[in-house]
Amino acid sequence: MKKNVIKCISAILIIFMAIISCDNESSTQKIALAQYIDHPGLNAARDGFNDRINEWLRTRKDSLEIDYYNSYGDNSMMQTIINDIYSKDYQLIITLATPISQAAKTKFLDKNVPMIYGVITDPVSAGLIQSMQKPGDNNTASSDQWPYYEQIKLIKDYFSNFKKIGVPFNPGEVNTQYAMKQIRDAANNLGIELVEKPLYNLNDVSTVINSFGNSVDAIFIPADNTAMAAAPTIILVAKRNNLPVIAGDPGTFNAGAIIGLGVSYYDLGTQTAEMAIKILNGANAGSLPVAVVKNPELMINLEVAKELGVTIPNNLIEKADTVIH
Numbered sequence: 001m002k003k004n005v006i007k008c009i010s011a012i013l014i015i016f017m018a019i020i021s022c023d024n025e026s027s028t029q030k031i032a033l034a035q036y037i038d039h040p041g042l043n044a045a046r047d048g049f050n051d052r053i054n055e056w057l058r059t060r061k062d063s064l065e066i067d068y069y070n071s072y073g074d075n076s077m078m079q080t081i082i083n084d085i086y087s088k089d090y091q092l093i094i095t096l097a098t099p100i101s102q103a104a105k106t107k108f109l110d111k112n113v114p115m116i117y118g119v120i121t122d123p124v125s126a127g128l129i130q131s132m133q134k135p136g137d138n139n140t141a142s143s144d145q146w147p148y149y150e151q152i153k154l155i156k157d158y159f160s161n162f163k164k165i166g167v168p169f170n171p172g173e174v175n176t177q178y179a180m181k182q183i184r185d186a187a188n189n190l191g192i193e194l195v196e197k198p199l200y201n202l203n204d205v206s207t208v209i210n211s212f213g214n215s216v217d218a219i220f221i222p223a224d225n226t227a228m229a230a231a232p233t234i235i236l237v238a239k240r241n242n243l244p245v246i247a248g249d250p251g252t253f254n255a256g257a258i259i260g261l262g263v264s265y266y267d268l269g270t271q272t273a274e275m276a277i278k279i280l281n282g283a284n285a286g287s288l289p290v291a292v293v294k295n296p297e298l299m300i301n302l303e304v305a306k307e308l309g310v311t312i313p314n315n316l317i318e319k320a321d322t323v324i325h
Contacts, residue, residue, distance in 0.1 A: 028063045029091045029280060034081055036097035037073035039229035040251020041265040045096060045119050048269025056277055071100060073229060082107045092279055094118055094272065097225050098126050098175040114285040117141040118272045119265065121175035121223050123290060132290045142272040142291040144263055146223050146248050148182035151261050155246065156190045158316050165192055166216035168199040168208050168234065170226035179223040205230045209237040220246045231255040244308045250297060258305045263293040297321045
């Protein structure tokens with residue numbers, strides 16, 4: 001069904017901006033924004049991007065067209081989207097998440113179209129850019145690098161009974177490989193045992209989460225597109241097994257985790273829009289340093305914690321940016 005309606009979902013937003021050309025004639029620029037999968041983090045980044053672009057365009061006169069695409073985690077559909085974008089004349093291409101960014105990078109090797117690879121955990125190891133400060137090749141990126149050590153330390157310092165942490169993730173995602181290395185290093189340094197389970201697609205969520213059984217004390221959802229897209233189901237199944245879930249981003253927290261420490265994907269989207277504005281104004285994408293969100297947010301859900309019999313220390317509640325009672 002989704003494959004049949006992909007062109008309908010590729011909505012075109014007509015908005016206005018001022019472009020001063022040498023002959024003062026009005027002109028239209030076209031942007032493609034391609035999202036790999038539907039999950040709260042990427043959706044928030046897209047919303048942040050749209051809001052900042054719309055704010056910038058309010059005083060502009062000429063038109064900007066943005067074509068939206070979403071492959072819903074389907075690799076075949078993803079390749080179809082990339083081929084479609086390749087066949088058109090875009091002045092800027094933005095991709096959200098590592099898999100679709102890598103596909104675009106490979107496809108557009110023979111074209112010098114500016115690209116922003118958005119919401120990439122480690123754009124350098126993913127082979128997308130040359131360095132964080134000087135991306136090069138008319139490409140740049142925005143990165144959702146999580147505070148991995150601080151997240152695991154939060155468990156160590158405030159939840160001493162959480163000795164074993166279950167981590168569902170998709171080993172096939174390059175961004176996840178980087179994330180898991182950081183998580184393993186932190187857990188090893190802090191004396192937390194990880195119980196890892198592969199989660200290759202959304203159809204396996206219930207089976208994977210149920211397989212943790214009594215072997216873990218809580219579940220941590222990492223920076224993994226598959227796990228983050230499955231967050232509502234993971235949390236639902238975990239709750240049935242009386243397992244609290246710890247989030248690394250606001251979207252996963254909002255799905256029902258007891259606690260979360262993570263970056264704002266909405267803010268990352270606005271930073272991505274700032275880079276897009278510079279490129280549309282003539283900047284070379286490869287000269288723009290990678291945007292990275294700072295200052296992670298601490299979020300606590302006391303209602304869910306009470307349901308699961310988990311006590312949240314008062315000194316931690318006092319530090320929280322968001323508390324749900």
